[in-house]
Amino acid sequence: MTTRADQASFYPDVLAKGSLAAILQGAADENGIFIPVAVSESDPLYYATVASKVPHRNNLAVSAYTWKRWWSIRGEESFQGMELIGGNTDDLTQIVRAAQAWHEGVAPAEIRHAAPFVHLSGRFEVPDNDPAQLAESEWQHLRTRAAEAEWPEFQALVEAAYGEPALRALYPFTSHWTLRFSTNTRPGITDLGLFLNAHRGGRYTLSNSLFETEILGEAVTAVELASVAVRHLPPGFEPVASGA
Numbered sequence: 001m002t003t004r005a006d007q008a009s010f011y012p013d014v015l016a017k018g019s020l021a022a023i024l025q026g027a028a029d030e031n032g033i034f035i036p037v038a039v040s041e042s043d044p045l046y047y048a049t050v051a052s053k054v055p056h057r058n059n060l061a062v063s064a065y066t067w068k069r070w071w072s073i074r075g076e077e078s079f080q081g082m083e084l085i086g087g088n089t090d091d092l093t094q095i096v097r098a099a100q101a102w103h104e105g106v107a108p109a110e111i112r113h114a115a116p117f118v119h120l121s122g123r124f125e126v127p128d129n130d131p132a133q134l135a136e137s138e139w140q141h142l143r144t145r146a147a148e149a150e151w152p153e154f155q156a157l158v159e160a161a162y163g164e165p166a167l168r169a170l171y172p173f174t175s176h177w178t179l180r181f182s183t184n185t186r187p188g189i190t191d192l193g194l195f196l197n198a199h200r201g202g203r204y205t206l207s208n209s210l211f212e213t214e215i216l217g218e219a220v221t222a223v224e225l226a227s228v229a230v231r232h233l234p235p236g237f238e239p240v241a242s243g244a
Contacts, residue, residue, distance in 0.1 A: 010069040011045065019044035020064055024099070027092040035099045054105040056127045057084075062095060071095055073118070075102050075111075079129045079244070080186040082121075082141075084108050089117040120144070134185045135171040135240045142172055142179075151177075153198035153222070160222035161196065166230045171240045178210055188243030194229055198222065206232065 008015055014023050021039040028035050038059070040047035046066070049059035058076040065071070065088075072088035073095065085108050089095065098115035108125070112118040122144025126133040139162055146155040157179060161167045170181040173189065179196040182189040194216075195207045204225035206217040217228035 010067075011064065014045055014064070019048065020046060020062065021048040024048055024050075024062065024092065024096060028096040028100070031093055031096060033096050033100045035096060035103050037099075050099040050103055052103050052105060054127075056125060056129075057102065057105070060099055060102040062099070073098055075108075077123070077125055079126075080134070082123060082138075082186065084121055084123050084125065085111055085118050086121065087115075087118045091117070129185075129242065129244070131171075131185050131240045131242045132169075135169070138172055138185075139168065142174065151198070151200070153200055153202060153204070156222035157196060157198040157204060157225065160226040161229070163223070164226045164230050166233060167226060169239060171243075175210060182240075182243075183237050184241050184243035186243050190243075192234065192237075194232055196225060196229055 014020055017023055019039045021037045021044065025037045035050050038049045038051065040049065046064045048062045050062065051059050056078050058078050058081065061074045063072050070088055070090050073086060074083055075085040076083055094115045094117050098111055098118050101111040101114045106114065108120050112120055122141040123137045124140065126137055142158050143162060146158040149155065154177060161172070161179060167181065170183065171185050171189070173180050173182060181192045181194055183192065184190045193208055195210055197205045197207065197212065199205065202220060204219045204222055205212060205215055206225055206229050208214045208216055216232055217225065219225040219228060
């Protein structure tokens with residue numbers, strides 16, 4: 001548990017001003033930046049938010065680490081609550097630059113130009129919540145995540161599934177690094193019950209549960225397993241629909 005002494009050691013300025021929001025507002029003022037910073041009612045010393053002008057974004061969340069002087073951000077789209085941008089830094093100027101861009105509705109890639117510490121999730125914004133575009137956005141997130149994972153087999157699996165039109169038309173998601181599919185977007189995912197797994201060393205399996213209680217197919221390449229997965233899709237399902 002973080003003690004008052006920890007707070008005084010890492011964030012004496014925050015303690016002096018009474019909130020992280022006050023410190024962010026001060027950093028913004030010093031840099032000639034306008035952002036509407038809101039105080040967190042639950043924990044004002046460690047959390048603050050910055051609203052966006054565009055309705056398809058949630059407030060940017062800014063939080064402080066408890067074990068060192070460091071801050072993180074998380075910016076989500078509003079329909080599903082999925083992350084568009086994140087990142088952490090010890091530079092408050094970088095934080096308020098990212099917050100300003102988020103507030104103004106600047107595209108995620110441009111936010112990264114304004115504040116290089118920002119990490120892009122790979123998702124793109126879908127202001128009208130079109131289900132097909134939300135599915136494509138999630139695919140781009142998974143492809144980004146797989147490319148960063150330093151796990152070639154998993155990346156190959158994601159790319160092979162994306163390369164199959166029948167799978168690409170579905171809404172993808174993962175749990176415990178298992179690739180799964182839904183006929184609806186979040187928040188109301190409808191799981192198709194297909195579990196695609198990549199195993200280090202080049203083995204790929206399709207099963208009917210997270211714990212592989214029944215193996216439905218096995219392959220030595222990701223492309224082969226994606227083809228097997230297509231053959232196990234239920235007949236006659238509709239294009240991906242909204243999970244609202």
